[in-house]
Amino acid sequence: MIRFTQVHKRYPGGYQALKNVSFEIAAGEMVFLTGHSGAGKSTLLKLIAAIERPNLGSVLVNHQNVGALKERALPFLRRNLGIIFQDHKLLFDRNVFDNVMLPLQICGFDYRESNKRVRAALDKVGLLKREKSNPIELSGGEQQRLCIARAIVNRPAILLADEPTGNLDTGYAQEIMAIFKSFHQVGVTLLISTHDETVLQNNDVRVLALKQGELQTTSTGSGLTAATGSGQA
Amino acid sequence: MRHALAQNIGLLRRMFASPLAGILNILVIGIALSLPAGMYVLLQNAESLIAQLSGTPQISLFLGMDAKADDIDKLQKQLEQHAAIAHVEFVARAQALEQLKQSTGLADVIGGLNQNPLPDAFIVYPKPSSAQALEALRNELAKLPKVEQAQLDSAWAYKLEAMLKFGRMVVLILASLLSLALVAVTFNTIRLQILTQRDEIEVAKLIGATNGFIRRPFLYFGATQGLLGGIMAWFIITISLLLLNHQLNALAQLYVSQFVLHSLSLGDSLTLLLFSMYLGWLGAWLSVARHLSQIKPH
Numbered sequence: 001m002i003r004f005t006q007v008h009k010r011y012p013g014g015y016q017a018l019k020n021v022s023f024e025i026a027a028g029e030m031v032f033l034t035g036h037s038g039a040g041k042s043t044l045l046k047l048i049a050a051i052e053r054p055n056l057g058s059v060l061v062n063h064q065n066v067g068a069l070k071e072r073a074l075p076f077l078r079r080n081l082g083i084i085f086q087d088h089k090l091l092f093d094r095n096v097f098d099n100v101m102l103p104l105q106i107c108g109f110d111y112r113e114s115n116k117r118v119r120a121a122l123d124k125v126g127l128l129k130r131e132k133s134n135p136i137e138l139s140g141g142e143q144q145r146l147c148i149a150r151a152i153v154n155r156p157a158i159l160l161a162d163e164p165t166g167n168l169d170t171g172y173a174q175e176i177m178a179i180f181k182s183f184h185q186v187g188v189t190l191l192i193s194t195h196d197e198t199v200l201q202n203n204d205v206r207v208l209a210l211k212q213g214e215l216q217t218t219s220t221g222s223g224l225t226a227a228t229g230s231g232q233a
Numbered sequence: 234m235r236h237a238l239a240q241n242i243g244l245l246r247r248m249f250a251s252p253l254a255g256i257l258n259i260l261v262i263g264i265a266l267s268l269p270a271g272m273y274v275l276l277q278n279a280e281s282l283i284a285q286l287s288g289t290p291q292i293s294l295f296l297g298m299d300a301k302a303d304d305i306d307k308l309q310k311q312l313e314q315h316a317a318i319a320h321v322e323f324v325a326r327a328q329a330l331e332q333l334k335q336s337t338g339l340a341d342v343i344g345g346l347n348q349n350p351l352p353d354a355f356i357v358y359p360k361p362s363s364a365q366a367l368e369a370l371r372n373e374l375a376k377l378p379k380v381e382q383a384q385l386d387s388a389w390a391y392k393l394e395a396m397l398k399f400g401r402m403v404v405l406i407l408a409s410l411l412s413l414a415l416v417a418v419t420f421n422t423i424r425l426q427i428l429t430q431r432d433e434i435e436v437a438k439l440i441g442a443t444n445g446f447i448r449r450p451f452l453y454f455g456a457t458q459g460l461l462g463g464i465m466a467w468f469i470i471t472i473s474l475l476l477l478n479h480q481l482n483a484l485a486q487l488y489v490s491q492f493v494l495h496s497l498s499l500g501d502s503l504t505l506l507l508f509s510m511y512l513g514w515l516g517a518w519l520s521v522a523r524h525l526s527q528i529k530p531h
Contacts, residue, residue: 051439051530072444079441089436106442150440 001027001158001189002048007057009043009213017043019213021057025191027157030184032200033193035210041193042086044210045160048191049081050074061158079107082151084161088143090135096122096146097131103154121153125179141172148179159183161192165199173199258422258458262415263465266509269408270497271470276400277501278494283393292371294355295382304379305353311377312357317370322356329354352381364391412512415462419455419516420523426451427524439530451521452514459513463506471496 002025009018017040025031033041046052047059050066059066061077069077090099100121104114122128125145127138135143144164151159161180165173177199184190194200200207209216294312296305305323312321324332329351334343359370367385375383427434434447474496485492497505 049439075438075441075443075446077441078439081441083439085439089432089439091433091436093433102437103440106437106440106446154440 001025001029001062002191003058003060004044004047005058005060007047007054007059009040009047009052010055017213018047018054018210021210021213021215023208023215025189027189028184028187030180030190030205031192032205032207033191033210034195034197034200034207035193036195038212039210040213041195041210042162043213045083045162045191045193048158048160049083050077075106079103079154080156080158082154082156082159084144084147084151084159084164086162086166088147090143090146090150092134092136094134095131096127096133096135096138099135099146100149100153103150107154117153117155118149121149124152124182125149141168141175144168144172144176145179148176152183156188158189158191161190163193163195165194165196170198255458258418259461259465261418262459262462262509262513263469265411265414265418266462266466266505267469267473269404269411270466270505271473272400272404272407273501274470274474274494274497276397276404279393279400280397281495282492283397290359290367291386292357292359292367292374293384293386294357294374294377294380295384296353296355296379297381298352300353300379308355308377308379312355312374317359317362317366319358319360321358324354324356326351326353412508415459415509415512416516416519419458419513420520422458423451423455423517423520424524426454427520427528431528434525434528435530438528444525447525448518448521452517455517455520456510456514459516460506460510462513463509466509467497467502467505 004021004023007018007021008016010016021040021044033044035041043052047054048061048066050069054067058068062080064077066077091102097118100118101114104117109117119128119131122131125148127142127145127149130138130142135146138146148161148164151161159180164176164180168176173196180190180192296308300308309321309323312318326349330343330349333351357374359367362370371383371385374380437447474494478494481492481494
């Protein structure tokens with residue numbers, strides 16, 4: 001589903017964010033991406049959504065070379081991805097319902113059907129009762145869940161989450177992890193970045209660990225394995 | 234479709250979130266458009282007035298006092314056979330005097346005259362032709378025997394026509410410049426809109442909006458603003474003409490005549506609205522093309 005082959009990313013300022021990163025994620029896998037801040041987690045996710053492009057190497061998403069996509073093809077790539085942003089990127093000029101509606105509007109989805117889908121997505125993250133609220137009235141955890149609802153309303157095959165539990169206390173974080181697990185169970189491919197090691201201890205999943213832009217290991221759960229580069233759990 | 238509707242309603246709602254700025258813009262556009270369009274209306278009125286007054290041009294031939302009846306007959310035949318002349322009308326001097334008595338209030342003065350001072354005259358209606366050809370014809374007719382004087386009645390109409398041409402050019406230049414101003418106003422408004430909606434545009438791009446999707450509401454906004462400006466201009470012109478007509482009526486009554494300024498015709502009104510809508514759309518399009526590409530998600 002997602003394959004990185006010897007990917008290098010250097011930002012215009014000269015900062016080398018990723019060095020020779022190679023890995024592969026199969027369809028339906030749930031993978032965690034770990035590392036300290038500045039290790040290149042966000043950059044890696046941005047490369048998948050073609051928000052940034054690699055300087056070297058190739059990024060394949062669904063057999064498409066994302067790095068070489070034309071500008072006008074990008075919207076259609078992104079419609080297949082659900083992205084949960086570190087800074088949420090919610091719109092405060094409209095209510096919760098309309099925030100979740102936006103991706104469906106963009107795809108030109110049938111109006112009646114989209115209403116149902118928005119409610120289903122809000123129900124999934126437990127925000128159905130807040131649909132008329134402005135996102136600004138929501139707590140941090142609720143905003144995060146709203147962001148998840150917006151990412152999944154399109155029913156994307158791949159879900160990318162950048163530090164979804166970053167600023168949340170443990171209770172909220174576990175709630176959100178439970179939501180991700182339920183997506184995993186219905187076959188969605190998930191790539192979740194986190195610096196929160198406690199999340200990993202309770203989950204027996206594959207981990208990609210980044211350190212200063214380099215992929216360290218591929219591990220399962222809290223126990224590290226020696227395999228590097230591309231691999232599959 | 235419903236989505237597009239919802240999107241546009243959202244946009245209009247935001248537009249009316251700052252109604253003063255929106256109304257000021259529409260007012261500026263309306264005034265800018267009403268200047269050339271108003272001048273155009275006045276020109277149209279002047280043109281129809283001239284057409285009404287001059288009708289077909291005519292040449293008056295005044296004969297010498299010594300012209301005899303057979304001279305007149307000969308001259309009439311000559312004129313009737315002339316290739317450039319449509320038809321000829323003879324006005325005898327007695328008849329002319331009678332007309333003068335009736336048309337002006339000078340009956341007393343004329344009655345006091347012991348002889349008729351008016352000459353016999355022909356009114357020549359030339360076939361339609363250019364001002365130069367008519368002038369040449371006048372010169373030719375002036376040289377005929379027994380003709381004292383030949384007068385081209387429509388000469389002033391041609392001079393006025395030339396002035397109208399000048400006026401039309403002024404309108405054209407004014408319209409071009411103010412259209413440019415309208416495009417510039419829209420360009421700037423849309424630029425500000427894009428800046429304030431930067432977040433929304435960025436998010437929309439991140440979740441798969443095409444450029445067309447992002448561009449559309451701004452184009453609608455520009456076109457709507459242009460259209461409202463056009464409607465404003467239409468009202469400015471219509472109300473101004475109402476006020477002018479009121480004064481003109483008083484003036485015309487002093488001259489015992491009837492004269493009304495006509496407003497924009499239906500066709501002209503539609504042209505005005507469509508044109509202003511198009512200019513708004515164009516300004517928005519230019520602005521969007523210029524500014525949207527600068528917003529890159531990161």
